[in-house]
Amino acid sequence: MSLRFKPISESTKANPDEITLKKQTIDLGNLSEVVYIPKFLTLDDSWKFFDYLNKEIPWTRPTIRVFGRSCLQPRDTCYVASEGLPKLIYSGYEPHAYSWDDFPLLKDILEAVHKALPGSKFNSLLLNRYKGGNDYVGWHADDEKLYGSTPEIASISFGCEREFLLKKKLSKSSQERRTDDEPVSKRLKKNNYAHQHSFTLKHGSMLVMRGYTQRDWIHSVPKRAKAEGTRINLTFRYVL
Numbered sequence: 001m002s003l004r005f006k007p008i009s010e011s012t013k014a015n016p017d018e019i020t021l022k023k024q025t026i027d028l029g030n031l032s033e034v035v036y037i038p039k040f041l042t043l044d045d046s047w048k049f050f051d052y053l054n055k056e057i058p059w060t061r062p063t064i065r066v067f068g069r070s071c072l073q074p075r076d077t078c079y080v081a082s083e084g085l086p087k088l089i090y091s092g093y094e095p096h097a098y099s100w101d102d103f104p105l106l107k108d109i110l111e112a113v114h115k116a117l118p119g120s121k122f123n124s125l126l127l128n129r130y131k132g133g134n135d136y137v138g139w140h141a142d143d144e145k146l147y148g149s150t151p152e153i154a155s156i157s158f159g160c161e162r163e164f165l166l167k168k169k170l171s172k173s174s175q176e177r178r179t180d181d182e183p184v185s186k187r188l189k190k191n192n193y194a195h196q197h198s199f200t201l202k203h204g205s206m207l208v209m210r211g212y213t214q215r216d217w218i219h220s221v222p223k224r225a226k227a228e229g230t231r232i233n234l235t236f237r238y239v240l
């Protein structure tokens with residue numbers, strides 16, 4: 001299946017300035033930056049992508065290890081990568097790497113992302129599916145060595161809107177790892193973070209983290225009782 005589409009910036013239906021007008025750039029300090037583009041893709045294209053990905057991606061919900069305990073990852077996942085890259089392993093789980101050729105439509109999205117982010121050359125993609133408000137990703141940084149020290153990560157969201165939180169790591173000794181088993185509210189109260197940012201990731205939006213964001217900040221998509229629908233998120237990364 002191949003769907004031809006244009007990012008909203010090129011769409012004849014949209015004001016070409018819209019992408020620029022709505023784009024937010026947040027300087028996190030110390031050479032860390034987040035860019036948020038709420039209307040990266042048109043609504044129509046975004047629903048087509050959502051339906052395709054929801055149906056065609058071989059989603060799995062793997063067992064992972066957190067603090068020495070085995071548990072079901074609280075969301076579905078799939079991994080796509082170019083040939084010959086080092087293996088991705090997180091929380092004791094090594095996902096199978098599918099080929100871009102297995103999902104031609106992902107190549108279309110990748111092309112649009114490359115166009116929007118001049119100089120980027122993403123070669124891997126982690127897909128997440130949150131089937132409702134109980135699915136989530138705990139606080140973590142994408143600071144695996146295979147992404148290098150200043151990775152640019154482009155995150156595209158489809159379907160149900162969810163909150164994306166960013167907070168500054170405390171210090172080297174108290175740096176947090178992925179903690180899928182503790183409520184966010186508890187951690188926020190306990191640590192009383194001064195520097196926090198929140199984004200409501202909209203259907204068809206793109207959020208980019210770059211610079212030292214993975215070294216100095218952690219992020220999460222917490223549980224939200226009211227989020228009833230399915231959300232699909234794609235994070236494009238470059239593996240060294």
Ligand SMILES: O=C(O)CCC(=O)C(=O)O
Pocket residue numbers: 126128137142155164201219220221233235
């Ligand atoms: O779903 C999201 O927006 C974030 C996903 C994420 O943090 C990750 O895959 O590392």
